[in-house]
Amino acid sequence: MTDWRKSVQANHQRPPGRPLPHGVIDRFWQEAAALRAIESRLRDLYRRWGYTEYIPPSFEFADTLSTGAGTLLQGQMYRFFDRDGKVLALRPDMTIPTARLVGSKLFDQPFPHRYFYTGPVFRYTEPMAGMPREFYQSGVELIGAGGPEADGEVLALAVESLRELGLQDFRIVLGQMAFFHGLLEALNLEPADEQALKLALDRKSDPALRTLIDRWGLEGNLREAVMRLPRLYGNEGVLNTAQEVALNETMRAALDTLRAIEKIVDAYQVKAFITLDLGEVRGMEYYTGITFEGFVPDLGTPVLSGGRYDNLVAAFGPPQPAVGFAITLDRILRAQHIHKVPQVPWMPDIIVGGTVTPQHVTLVQEARESGRKVAWCYNAHTSSELWAYAERWNIPKGVWFDDDNALVRESGNVFRVPLNEVNPLL
């Protein structure tokens, strides 16, 4: 084998580094191919379910993107000025632009609308668990349908998406903000106390909950409802237990919705992937109904998150109920890596070298038209140099043209093929 490493070292000194800003990465080789493969599988899946593509702008007015975004997401936006001094921002998620599109432009077109998107979003966060500040999301929004059927559809599509990407043993954790909002109605707390309660639930901290309950002097069924919230988690019986602690109509209606959703996801045969957690109150500020997150074994962070946001479209136009989810592709890549999901090939199938005659070009074009990925290597002066190149780049097949003959190398074997008989590339 030609030692290409030696020649590289002999001829080039390491060039000076050109650092990238914190939080952005070059995606190339396997990484780029894998990312695009994920996108194209999801795109095909979403199309089969009747979703149509929405390509939002990468940046728009910061005001617009702040709508319903909550302080956390707002604080994470990349903002900059245009020449008129207007404040722009890079999109921190895809849901807000979708809500703007439907609310302000497509509000009078027959509903429901179904949109999917795929592309980078930008958040100024501490890179966490391999998440760059420019990261890729694919997801769907189902707008103009408020019932449990829509919730069930989107949940089922979330499960199908993760399956489509070769993941197994994952779990979708389903929460219900409406249940928590009903509890807040019953408790009638000051805004700061609501935040404290939310934080304690976010941390699943029994001691913090007990401290709050004591401080507020909650008694009887109010106390019971708060303390039991973190335990309203699991599958069988959770809804019945929740029914016992429900304090008002809002909470009971929220549970009825979950029962109806349960029937729908059962019909889609994806119920086994879903776990209820009524104590889950995190997620985007704009969520009003169900919320859900997808977890994959051995990956500490969720790969998918979504929920119902019935008030967001109303910020831009006539109100429309809406539900959707987004998958974080950077984390899917990592999950696929951990779980050894077979990788797509990213290099050509065939590398071709030797003389470039009209006959040889014709043969190469024939192979390309039949779907083979074929590239010329002009830098190899001998067949063995071509084989070395093929080996370095993991290209399974090499073809060396020598006028009327070709040397073909495949799985380590080299054989001679006369060109007037067959195309050695096919």
Added chain:
Amino acid sequence: MPEHIRMALPKGRLEHDARQFLARVGLMSESPTNGRALIVPGAEPWVDFLLAKPADVPVYVEHGAADMGIVGLDVLREGNYDVYEPLLLPFGHCRLSVAVPQDQVDAYESLRLHPTLRVATKYPNLTLEFFHARGLTPEIIPLSGSVELGPLVGLADVIVDLVQTGRTLRENGLVEVRIILHSQAVLIANRASYRLKEREVRDIIDRLSKHIGENDELGGEMST
């Protein structure tokens, strides 16, 4: 066969108490194991323990490299970690306090009146949070040890540091004037493990909580 659970434990201040507590619960064996090993087996085959620097414990847990962990609230709140905190544990009690030189206690009765405060600390984030909440913008001097030295050598006006018995402060002529945080050991869990290894994580939480007595001091949080 239960799912495997890896728990991160902090070396140093909390280590002894954490080991004892876990032994009492029956998760860790009493016999001292190889002192240098970074991963030690548990008393049950499905549990093992990873020994890490205290500040690294929540990092391991947040990223899922450990399913659960034990760490001081001081360390947990100093960072911003996305983990669950199901239990406070009955050891490692201490407080994060503002301390000033003895002869200046009166001068620092109102921190507000010192617009150019220099604060030496190992906890820059909690310190800033405390002062910002009061509309103050002190100069933070981040140190990684022996913070008490700060005022003695004129590096800082006041310090923010952990106080357990108060002895170190006294010996260095410092007096505690404000408490920023009541700290103690806390059990943390990775969000994905909490879901995907639900039975085992729940089992550990329940076993630990049975060994927390009614009279154990609980409820430490930020004082506001």
